Amino acid sequence: MLDLINVSYDTQIPNNVGLSSDKRVLKALEKWHPGYINWWNDLIPDNFQQSLVYLRTAVSVDPKGWAKFDYVKMPEYRWGVLLAPEVEDRRIPCGEHAGEPAWQEVPGEYRNLLKRLIVIQGDTEPASVEQQRFLALSAPSLYDMRNLFQVNVEEGRHLWAMVYLLHKYFGRDGREEADDLLRRSSGSEEAPRMLGAFNEETPDWLSFFMFTYFTDRDGKMQLESLAQSGFDPLSRTCRFMLTEEAHHMFVGETGVGRTIQKTCEVMNEHGIEDPYDIDKIRSYGVIDLPTIQKKLNLHYTLSLDLFGQEVSTNAANAFNAGIKGRYQEHRLDDDHMLKNDTYTVWDLEDGKVVRKDVPALTAINMRLRDDYTRDASGGVGRWNKIIEKAGIQFELKLPHESFHRQIGVFSGHNFNPDGVLVSGAEYDEGVKNWLPTHADGDYIQSLMKPVYEPGQYASWIAAPKVGIDNKPGDFEYVKLHMA
Amino acid sequence: MNKPVKQHLIDPEICIRCYTCEMTCPLGAIHHDDNNVVVDAEACDFCMDCIPVCPTGSIDEWRVVATPYSMDDQFSWDELPGQDDLGLDEAATSVEALDDAMAALLADAHKGAGGKARAPATAAKPSVNMYNLGKPAIARVQGNYSLTDDPGHDVRHIILDLGATPFPVLEGQSIGIIPPGADENGNPHLPRLYSISSPRDGERPNFNNLSLTVKREENGLCSNYVCDLKPGDEVRITGPFGATFLMPDDPQARLLMICTGTGSAPMRAFTMRRQRTVGGKSGGMTMFFGARAPESLPYFGPLKKVPQDLLDQHLVYSRLEGEPKEYVQDRIVQEQDKVADLLLDPKTHIYICGLRGMEDGVDRAFASIAESLGEQWVALRDVMREEGRYHVETY
Numbered sequence: 100m101l102d103l104i105n106v107s108y109d110t111q112i113p114n115n116v117g118l119s120s121d122k123r124v125l126k127a128l129e130k131w132h133p134g135y136i137n138w139w140n141d142l143i144p145d146n147f148q149q150s151l152v153y154l155r156t157a158v159s160v161d162p163k164g165w166a167k168f169d170y171v172k173m174p175e176y177r178w179g180v181l182l183a184p185e186v187e188d189r190r191i192p193c194g195e196h197a198g199e200p201a202w203q204e205v206p207g208e209y210r211n212l213l214k215r216l217i218v219i220q221g222d223t224e225p226a227s228v229e230q231q232r233f234l235a236l237s238a239p240s241l242y243d244m245r246n247l248f249q250v251n252v253e254e255g256r257h258l259w260a261m262v263y264l265l266h267k268y269f270g271r272d273g274r275e276e277a278d279d280l281l282r283r284s285s286g287s288e289e290a291p292r293m294l295g296a297f298n299e300e301t302p303d304w305l306s307f308f309m310f311t312y313f314t315d316r317d318g319k320m321q322l323e324s325l326a327q328s329g330f331d332p333l334s335r336t337c338r339f340m341l342t343e344e345a346h347h348m349f350v351g352e353t354g355v356g357r358t359i360q361k362t363c364e365v366m367n368e369h370g371i372e373d374p375y376d377i378d379k380i381r382s383y384g385v386i387d388l389p390t391i392q393k394k395l396n397l398h399y400t401l402s403l404d405l406f407g408q409e410v411s412t413n414a415a416n417a418f419n420a421g422i423k424g425r426y427q428e429h430r431l432d433d434d435h436m437l438k439n440d441t442y443t444v445w446d447l448e449d450g451k452v453v454r455k456d457v458p459a460l461t462a463i464n465m466r467l468r469d470d471y472t473r474d475a476s477g478g479v480g481r482w483n484k485i486i487e488k489a490g491i492q493f494e495l496k497l498p499h500e501s502f503h504r505q506i507g508v509f510s511g512h513n514f515n516p517d518g519v520l521v522s523g524a525e526y527d528e529g530v531k532n533w534l535p536t537h538a539d540g541d542y543i544q545s546l547m548k549p550v551y552e553p554g555q556y557a558s559w560i561a562a563p564k565v566g567i568d569n570k571p572g573d574f575e576y577v578k579l580h581m582a
Numbered sequence: 583m584n585k586p587v588k589q590h591l592i593d594p595e596i597c598i599r600c601y602t603c604e605m606t607c608p609l610g611a612i613h614h615d616d617n618n619v620v621v622d623a624e625a626c627d628f629c630m631d632c633i634p635v636c637p638t639g640s641i642d643e644w645r646v647v648a649t650p651y652s653m654d655d656q657f658s659w660d661e662l663p664g665q666d667d668l669g670l671d672e673a674a675t676s677v678e679a680l681d682d683a684m685a686a687l688l689a690d691a692h693k694g695a696g697g698k699a700r701a702p703a704t705a706a707k708p709s710v711n712m713y714n715l716g717k718p719a720i721a722r723v724q725g726n727y728s729l730t731d732d733p734g735h736d737v738r739h740i741i742l743d744l745g746a747t748p749f750p751v752l753e754g755q756s757i758g759i760i761p762p763g764a765d766e767n768g769n770p771h772l773p774r775l776y777s778i779s780s781p782r783d784g785e786r787p788n789f790n791n792l793s794l795t796v797k798r799e800e801n802g803l804c805s806n807y808v809c810d811l812k813p814g815d816e817v818r819i820t821g822p823f824g825a826t827f828l829m830p831d832d833p834q835a836r837l838l839m840i841c842t843g844t845g846s847a848p849m850r851a852f853t854m855r856r857q858r859t860v861g862g863k864s865g866g867m868t869m870f871f872g873a874r875a876p877e878s879l880p881y882f883g884p885l886k887k888v889p890q891d892l893l894d895q896h897l898v899y900s901r902l903e904g905e906p907k908e909y910v911q912d913r914i915v916q917e918q919d920k921v922a923d924l925l926l927d928p929k930t931h932i933y934i935c936g937l938r939g940m941e942d943g944v945d946r947a948f949a950s951i952a953e954s955l956g957e958q959w960v961a962l963r964d965v966m967r968e969e970g971r972y973h974v975e976t977y
Contacts, residue, residue: 158748159746162634166635167748170788341602342606342635345598345600346637348598348600349598349600349637477599477616484660564595565639569706569707
């Protein structure tokens with residue numbers, strides 16, 4: 100009998116989908132595999148490839164088996180194809196087919212739509228590894244380096260997950276798309292990644308933490324809505340990916356939190372009460388809170404753009420087809436078809452920002468973005484608790500959704516972070532206080548000195564409260580290869 | 583007052599609200615509001631499915647409470663409350679095991695320490711109760727070796743392979759073994775506790791296996807079952823159990839280990855852990871190990887190969903022909919300078935493990951040494967125990 104819980108290692112590719120008895124797909128994946136390994140090996144600096152990293156690997160997809168920790172060299176990490184267990188008699192949760200049995204094969208009429216969604220999702224996974232490729236050289240600790248590599252190998256596995264779907268269900272087209280996922284490259288002139296935010300380099304660790312907090316959270320929301328798909332293999336794939344995505348959220352939230360923590364500690368230690376006494380705060384080698392706010396503004400607004408247009412027929416089609424649901428669709432109490440519902444979206448009328456009711460079906464993107472904002476604001480509240488506990492008068496805030504937007508109704512207009520429309524001159528004057536400047540970037544860059552001693556941390560970041568896998572503070576999370 | 587109960591909680595300062603636990607919980611016992619993710623004490627059955635999926639470690643929190651915190655209590659928290667002091671009854675007020683029968687067995691084994699056991703300050707955080715009688719883990723016997731050359735004293739080294747089943751253990755913890763069959767009332771037998779004798783990374787490093795040290799007891803239902811196991815046999819196990827009889831992670835800590843018979847199991851695990859990590863660069867370990875004769879001393883051969891700078895050994899025999907009977911407490915008194923130095927050092931951690939009653943003789947030996955230093959032993963012992971530096975497990 101096919102064992103669908105435990106991971107089988109009887110092929111080169113660990114999996115719980117019975118690959119060894121699916122010769123066609125196995126062959127296609129084995130052909131794709133060397134290209135993937137080359138991509139990985141060319142990407143990450145060699146001494147890190149040779150280092151032993153304390154990573155978690157899934158040995159099964161049931162709760163007790165998916166987090167087994169061990170030292171492994173990254174190129175030997177068992178990237179695999181893992182799907183959450185099949186739910187018996189699962190039904191299509193939304194759209195015009197709601198209530199019908201979930202599809203186990205691709206429905207012909209939605210083939211292109213589905214393929215496109217899978218390719219876009221797949222394209223972001225290797226892109227983020229490319230964006231982060233040099234960060235280990237300036238890791239603030241071995242603990243953080245390990246977390247970076249864990250994120251990287253799991254993004255790699257998520258690429259595998261999407262490539263499996265392309266190979267298994269989309270024939271020749273799918274194989275070509277899978278090859279293109281390795282051909283495109285973040286920041287490339289000829290073949291850039293598909294989404295704008297994934298072509299920017301991640302220049303420093305605060306950017307990395309902000310990226311994992313804000314941009315990976317967009318990924319999480321997209322996975323949440325694909326996990327609701329009526330196409331069952333996609334749903335099962337995304338459900339398992341979500342358990343891994345949680346770790347990326349963790350790295351972002353605690354990374355920013357530890358940065359704030361250290362700044363507050365240093366301010367108190369030196370009796371600095373004014374959070375805007377930036378030069379003095381920076382003289383102690385920590386990142387001042389106003390600069391952290393600017394980084395937050397940047398990454399939050401870039402991530403909002405990833406949700407697309409507020410009113411979108413593509414999103415409506417995907418929902419209506421049952422290909423993509425809403426966030427936690429199964430917990431929503433409505434007809435799951437949105438026949439007569441409306442949803443409130445932002446719009447601009449005669450240069451004024453207004454709230455407007457539109458058919459809910461067309462506002463799927465906006466709704467997901469609102470869910471995202473709610474989810475993202477939770478962590479900001481917890482960061483503020485750190486500041487409050489330290490007795491410092493400062494509050495981090497998510498900027499208004501209209502600020503600094505390139506996509507959607509607000510793009511092309513100058514809004515300040517409070518959502519007030521301002522003149523070009525006012526915007527140019529204000530922006531240095533709203534978004535990180537080159538000087539801010541240079542300062543942060545000057546702090547990015549690697550710390551490779553177990554249990555030691557760079558000047559600008561506090562140690563974590565709890566180790567990974569309950570390990571003690573001085574645990575050697577990465578055994579560096581120093582040849 | 584109600585009987586105290588164990589309650590599963592989530593640390594709101596560590597949790598990132600990813601809700602992975604909530605999605606994983608098979609009972610729907612985990613809920614969230616805009617502030618916190620919380621566990622419904624009435625619904626949670628300690629199945630532990632949520633523990634490995636948590637990316638932060640915030641979910642592995644346990645409190646013993648007179649009245650469980652309600653969900654509303656938990657929703658309102660900014661930080662996790664500490665453990666209230668509910669008294670000294672260890673079985674009722676500590677989290678060595680979540681099921682009451684196992685907790686009672688461990689509390690009974692720890693009685694000889696004279697008060698409630700505490701873990702060393704630098705010990706790694708143990709996982710407890712991942713598997714229970716209703717949902718045991720299945721291990722496969724990899725080996726069963728005789729450790730003694732004495733027909734009246736058959737001690738076995740049993741190696742269990744966990745395969746792909748996660749079973750995280752620390753040195754000093756125990757597992758339960760469920761003997762097959764049923765009792766006279768037709769109920770399945772309760773698990774019997776055995777100390778793990780291998781270190782956390784496995785009997786063989788990075789193989790998911792562990793070893794036990796088991797003595798065949800006349801008419802012993804479980805010990806005969808275990809001692810007769812053959813390679814390939816499947817065994818149902820529970821645990822891991824134990825949250826205080828653990829070794830400090832501080833490599834400079836000095837370990838004083840006193841054992842008899844199969845009480846050597848945790849000492850072997852401690853020694854191998856040090857051997858694999860810091861070796862001779864540690865604060866050192868001193869062992870007093872009592873047996874009837876070399877033929878009945880488990881691990882006699884391997885012990886001789888452990889270097890002195892790692893483990894200072896005192897093997898003590900009570901039935902050597904032509905020699906007077908000697909017990910561990912006799913040798914401790916004989917080595918009183920060495921022991922006195924250890925007793926006064928705040929880096930020293932003491933472990934006593936073996937047959938019930940051995941702690942009395944050891945206690946008297948310590949008392950006389952402490953007295954010669956002008957110290958009151960009971961007071962000194964209580965301080966050490968409160969600091970997690972004095973541990974007794976006898977049965």
